[in-house]
Amino acid sequence: MGSKQEQIQKNIKMSKLLFSHPQLILVLERFGIKLGVREKTVEEICLENNISPKVFLMVANLNINSSYHQDLNFSAHEIKQIVNYLMKSHAYYSVEVFPEIIENIHLMSEFSQKPEMQLVERFFNDYKHEVDQHFDYENNTVFPYILKLIDTNAAENYSVIDYREHHDDIQEKLDDVKKLLIEHLPQKADNNLRRKILFALFDLDADLQTHSKIENEILIPQVEQFEKQGFE
Amino acid sequence: MGTRCKILIIEPSVIIREGIAAILQQMKDSVELSFAETVEEAFKFGQSDQFKIVIINPVTLNNSKKNLNNLLTLYNKTNIVGLISNHYDRTLYDNFADNIFITDRYETITQIISKHFKTTPAVNNDIDNTLSEREIDVLKLLATGKSNKEIAEQLFISIHTVISHRKNISNKIGVKSTAALVIYAVANGLIDVDGFTE
Numbered sequence: 376m377g378s379k380q381e382q383i384q385k386n387i388k389m390s391k392l393l394f395s396h397p398q399l400i401l402v403l404e405r406f407g408i409k410l411g412v413r414e415k416t417v418e419e420i421c422l423e424n425n426i427s428p429k430v431f432l433m434v435a436n437l438n439i440n441s442s443y444h445q446d447l448n449f450s451a452h453e454i455k456q457i458v459n460y461l462m463k464s465h466a467y468y469s470v471e472v473f474p475e476i477i478e479n480i481h482l483m484s485e486f487s488q489k490p491e492m493q494l495v496e497r498f499f500n501d502y503k504h505e506v507d508q509h510f511d512y513e514n515n516t517v518f519p520y521i522l523k524l525i526d527t528n529a530a531e532n533y534s535v536i537d538y539r540e541h542h543d544d545i546q547e548k549l550d551d552v553k554k555l556l557i558e559h560l561p562q563k564a565d566n567n568l569r570r571k572i573l574f575a576l577f578d579l580d581a582d583l584q585t586h587s588k589i590e591n592e593i594l595i596p597q598v599e600q601f602e603k604q605g606f607e
Numbered sequence: 608m609g610t611r612c613k614i615l616i617i618e619p620s621v622i623i624r625e626g627i628a629a630i631l632q633q634m635k636d637s638v639e640l641s642f643a644e645t646v647e648e649a650f651k652f653g654q655s656d657q658f659k660i661v662i663i664n665p666v667t668l669n670n671s672k673k674n675l676n677n678l679l680t681l682y683n684k685t686n687i688v689g690l691i692s693n694h695y696d697r698t699l700y701d702n703f704a705d706n707i708f709i710t711d712r713y714e715t716i717t718q719i720i721s722k723h724f725k726t727t728p729a730v731n732n733d734i735d736n737t738l739s740e741r742e743i744d745v746l747k748l749l750a751t752g753k754s755n756k757e758i759a760e761q762l763f764i765s766i767h768t769v770i771s772h773r774k775n776i777s778n779k780i781g782v783k784s785t786a787a788l789v790i791y792a793v794a795n796g797l798i799d800v801d802g803f804t805e
Binding site for chain 2: 501547551552558559561
C-alpha cells in the first residue's frame with residue numbers, strides 16, 4: 376500500500392466502506408459506533424453517534440492511505456473527539472494487543488527452550504514497558520493538558536512543543552523484532568505461534584503508524600495553533 | 608527505522624505522481640511515500656530531515672529562485688532529486704543531487720533512487736551481508752555489554768572506528784537496538800549465553 380488512494384467521502388454507505396476496508400471496524404469501535412450499520416451513509420452514522428464526520432473521515436482516510444494529507448482545521452469540540460479516539464487506541468494496545476503478543480512470545484520461548492528466544496521475550500517485555508510509559512505520559516500529561524486548554528481557553532507553561540520533543544519513535548524496536556523473527560531466528564516447530572506473533576506485530580505496526588500520524592500531523596499542529604491564537 | 612526509506616514526492620500531475628509511486632514501490636527496498644501537489648503543501652510536513660529523498664518537479668517552484676533557495680535550505684539534509692517532465696530553466700534543477708527525466712527508463716529511475724538511500728542500495732543480492740571478522744569481534748564485545756570506549760581499548764582501534772563498525776553491523780543485520788544485536792549474536796553462536804551480563 377502507501378500509494379495515493381481514492382479518498383473516502385461522507386456520502387458512501389458505511390457497510391460498503393467496511394467491506395472494502397475491514398480494518399476500519401476497529402476505528403468504529405474506538406469512536407463508540409456499533410455495528411449493524413444497515414444502509415446508512417458514513418455521515419448519517421457519524422451524526423447519529425455524535426461524531427464529527429470530518430474527524431471520522433480524517434482518521435479513516437489516514438488508516439487506508441498512509442499518504443493522506445490535507446490542510447484540515449478542527450474545532451475544539453472535534454479535537455476532543457480526536458483525543459478520545461487516541462486514548463481508546465492506547466487502551467486497545469495495552470489491554471488487548473500487547474498481552475496477546477506477550478503471551479504468544481512466552482509460549483514460543485517455553486516451547487523452543489532456546490536462550491535467544493528467552494532474550495526475545497525479555498526484549499519485548501522491555502519494549503512494552505517503554506511503550507506503556509509513553510502512553511502513560513500521553514494519557515496523564517499531554518491529553519489532560521489539551522482538554523484543559525480547550526475548556527479554559529488558556530495556555531499554561533507546558534506546551535505541545537515539549538510533547539513533540541518527547542515523542543520517541545517507538546516503531547524502531549518493533550521493526551527489530553520482526554526482522555529477528557523473519558530473518559535471523561531459525562524456526563523449529565513453532566509455526567503457528569510465530570505466525571500469530573508476526574501477524575499481530577504487522578497489524579500493530581500499521582495501526583501505530585496511523586496513530587502517530589494523527590498525533591504528529593493533526594493533533595500537535597492544531598493544538599499549537601490554539602496555544603497561539605486561542606479558540607473562536 | 609531499519610529499512611524503510613521515507614520519500615516525499617512533490618508533483619502536481621496525478622498521472623506522474625502515481626507513475627513514480629508505482630515504480631518506487633516495485634523496488635526491493637521498502638519505501639514509505641508521502642505526496643504533495645505544491646511546495647506549500649510539502650512544507651506542511653515540516654521536519655526537513657524526516658525524508659531521505661525528496662523528489663520534486665521544478666514546475667512547482669513557479670520559476671522562482673527564491674522558492675528554489677527555500678527548498679534547498681529546508682531540505683539541506685535530504686537528497687533532492689528533480690523530476691523533469693518539461694523544459695525548464697536548467698538553473699532550477701542543476702543544484703539537485705540528481706534528476707529523473709520523464710523519458711528515463713525504469714532501470715535508470717530505480718538506479719538513481721537507490722543511489723540516494725542511506726544504506727548501500729539493496730538492488731542486487733550480490734551484496735555481502737555477512738559480517739567481517741572485525742565486525743564479529745566488535746559485535747561479540749558489544750553483546751557482552753561493553754561500551755564503545757571499552758571496545759576501542761580492547762581492540763586497539765579508535766572509538767570512531769567502533770562506531771563505524773557498529774553502524775555497518777546494524778545495516779547488515781537490519782536491526783538497530785543493542786538488545787536485538789545481542790539476540791542475533793546469541794542465535795548465531797557468537798557469544799555464550801553466560802557471556803552476556805544479566
